[in-house]
Amino acid sequence: MALSSLGFLIHEAFLNIRRNGLMSLAALGTVTVALTVLGAAVWTAYRINEIAQQQPLKLDRIDVFLKTEVERPQTLAVRDRIRQLPGIRAVHLITKELAWKQMQSNEPSLTEALPDNPLPDVLEVEPASPSEVGALTQAFRDQARFPEVEAVNAAGQAVKTMLGFARVVKVIGGCAALGLFIATLFIVHNTIRLTVFARRREIRIMQLVGATSGFIRLPLLLEGLFHGVAGAAIAGGVVLFCGHEVSRFIAELQSPLVGNVPSLVRPVEVVAGLVAAGALIGLTGSYLSIRRFLKQV
Amino acid sequence: MIELQDVSVAYRNEVAALAQVNLRVGKGEFVFIVGPTGAGKSTLLKLLYREERPTQGRIQVAGHDLTAMRPREIPHFRRKLGIVFQDFGLLPNKTVYENVAFALRAIGANRQTIRRQVPAALEMVGMAHRPDAFPHQLSGGEQQRVAIARALVNDPPLLLADEPTGNLDPDTSLGIVHLLNHINVRGTTVLVATHDSAIVDQMQRRVIAFAQGRLVRDEAHGAYRQDEAVVFHREVSAWR
Numbered sequence: 001m002a003l004s005s006l007g008f009l010i011h012e013a014f015l016n017i018r019r020n021g022l023m024s025l026a027a028l029g030t031v032t033v034a035l036t037v038l039g040a041a042v043w044t045a046y047r048i049n050e051i052a053q054q055q056p057l058k059l060d061r062i063d064v065f066l067k068t069e070v071e072r073p074q075t076l077a078v079r080d081r082i083r084q085l086p087g088i089r090a091v092h093l094i095t096k097e098l099a100w101k102q103m104q105s106n107e108p109s110l111t112e113a114l115p116d117n118p119l120p121d122v123l124e125v126e127p128a129s130p131s132e133v134g135a136l137t138q139a140f141r142d143q144a145r146f147p148e149v150e151a152v153n154a155a156g157q158a159v160k161t162m163l164g165f166a167r168v169v170k171v172i173g174g175c176a177a178l179g180l181f182i183a184t185l186f187i188v189h190n191t192i193r194l195t196v197f198a199r200r201r202e203i204r205i206m207q208l209v210g211a212t213s214g215f216i217r218l219p220l221l222l223e224g225l226f227h228g229v230a231g232a233a234i235a236g237g238v239v240l241f242c243g244h245e246v247s248r249f250i251a252e253l254q255s256p257l258v259g260n261v262p263s264l265v266r267p268v269e270v271v272a273g274l275v276a277a278g279a280l281i282g283l284t285g286s287y288l289s290i291r292r293f294l295k296q297v
Numbered sequence: 298m299i300e301l302q303d304v305s306v307a308y309r310n311e312v313a314a315l316a317q318v319n320l321r322v323g324k325g326e327f328v329f330i331v332g333p334t335g336a337g338k339s340t341l342l343k344l345l346y347r348e349e350r351p352t353q354g355r356i357q358v359a360g361h362d363l364t365a366m367r368p369r370e371i372p373h374f375r376r377k378l379g380i381v382f383q384d385f386g387l388l389p390n391k392t393v394y395e396n397v398a399f400a401l402r403a404i405g406a407n408r409q410t411i412r413r414q415v416p417a418a419l420e421m422v423g424m425a426h427r428p429d430a431f432p433h434q435l436s437g438g439e440q441q442r443v444a445i446a447r448a449l450v451n452d453p454p455l456l457l458a459d460e461p462t463g464n465l466d467p468d469t470s471l472g473i474v475h476l477l478n479h480i481n482v483r484g485t486t487v488l489v490a491t492h493d494s495a496i497v498d499q500m501q502r503r504v505i506a507f508a509q510g511r512l513v514r515d516e517a518h519g520a521y522r523q524d525e526a527v528v529f530h531r532e533v534s535a536w537r
Contacts, residue, residue: 008402019390201386201388202388204386205386205388205399205400205403206399206403207372207375208346208375208380208386209375209376209380209399209400209403209404209447209451210372210373210374210375210376210378210403210404210451211372211403211404212369212372213369213372215403215404215405
């Protein structure tokens with residue numbers, strides 16, 4: 001195809017988008033909304049999974065909080081008793097003084113408001129294997145065996161819950177994404193069909209003067225591609241902005257679990273993925289409607 | 298240029314639009330196709346530009362066997378034809394120049410070709426003075442001239458016109474037929490399907506008459522017979 005013909009076809013495609021402004025806007029809006037929801041679902045599932053996966057050190061650790069009235073010798077005795085249990089790799093003592101000192105440097109305003117140190121001694125228990133976490137946590141919670149223990153916090157449980165949640169988000173997000181993908185495809189398909197119908201006289205003349213099917217199809221395919229890509233680019237921007245805001249909000253919460261886990265996915269990859277999906281939707285939707293229409297003309 | 302051998306067209310309800318038509322049209326001829334509504338004139342033209350296929354028989358146009366033609370070969374075949382319709386078929390949002398250029402652009406012609414051939418086609422039909430006008434700013438006769446320019450811009454050897462004067466007054470119709478005659482004199486084979494008895498009678502060119510799908514008359518210098526005209530006028534009156 002000659003360069004001037006390609007230029008003419010691109011010009012025709014954009015002229016048509018401008019001429020059918022309202023219809024184009026509707027298609028663009030729908031693609032944007034659908035791909036934003038799709039992108040947000042995929043992005044959320046990915047981020048949760050990413051955060052959960054980056055907690056390997058915390059996964060197997062059990063924090064045993066002792067009662068505040070427990071004296072140091074008793075603490076050391078509990079530590080020794082735990083060390084003798086089967087399935088234990090190591091036990092570290094975080095004294096209440098050390099914890100208070102850390103808190104003073106991290107949260108000075110909070111510690112200033114307190115009359116004295118309210119923190120308990122904490123024993124950080126590392127099991128020999130992750131499979132021991134459940135049994136050990138239960139054992140530490142048994143008040144008959146460990147009356148000095150106030151609370152047990154297995155970070156691994158939270159990570160497991162998070163991974164489970166990520167799995168649910170992935171499944172629901174995947175189904176929603178598939179549904180939205182098909183819905184968007186139909187919307188673009190219908191929009192292009194209306195455009196093609198509005199241009200039936202032009203297409204008829206093209207056919208009668210000897211334009212090939214490819215030549216007739218190309219501007220309409222370009223139109224579908226434009227709707228898909230432009231909608232996806234806007235959706236990409238919305239997903240990135242919302243993702244950034246949500247991450248900032250979570251960081252402000254200073255959750256020890258989430259912390260500042262950096263994302264391995266770069267913004268450009270998010271936009272590129274959405275644009276690729278948009279292009280696929282736009283091209284497929286318009287191709288299907290043109291194919292059906294050209295048979296009827 | 299055109300050869301039909303035992304051509305028949307039947308639709309699903311088994312009505313024969315054309316029945317066993319044999320016809321030859323030589324290069325450079327000017328032919329009127331006449332007959333009442335439903336006689337098969339438009340079906341014949343549709344067969345000639347491969348809009349329809351015969352259910353039986355063989356058709357050759359400009360060296361192409363249309364009965365054996367594959368769909369992807371149709372666009373290239375149609376580049377050898379110019380087609381003109383009663384409703385002009387101009388694009389309302391394009392100027393006269395753009396409408397004519399559209400036919401060349403649609404077949405991938407380059408800019409130099411368009412710049413050279415569009416003004417020449419407009420000059421030939423007498424519309425060179427209004428290249429920037431839009432169709433709604435033109436009279437019916439002027440719109441048909443532009444449609445003829447578009448049909449001829451690619452310099453096809455065969456021009457097919459389906460009721461080209463159907464929407465025009467008698468004087469304008471005569472002007473259009475003289476234009477078609479002028480095009481024919483330059484070497485283009487012209488086939489005109491028409492109900493317009495005045496122009497057929499005045500031109501005294503070859504006339505092929507159809508009735509109920511059959512070729513009933515083929516005269517080298519014919520006229521529009523009154524009996525055929527009466528049938529047509531009766532049909533129009535009944536329709537009104």
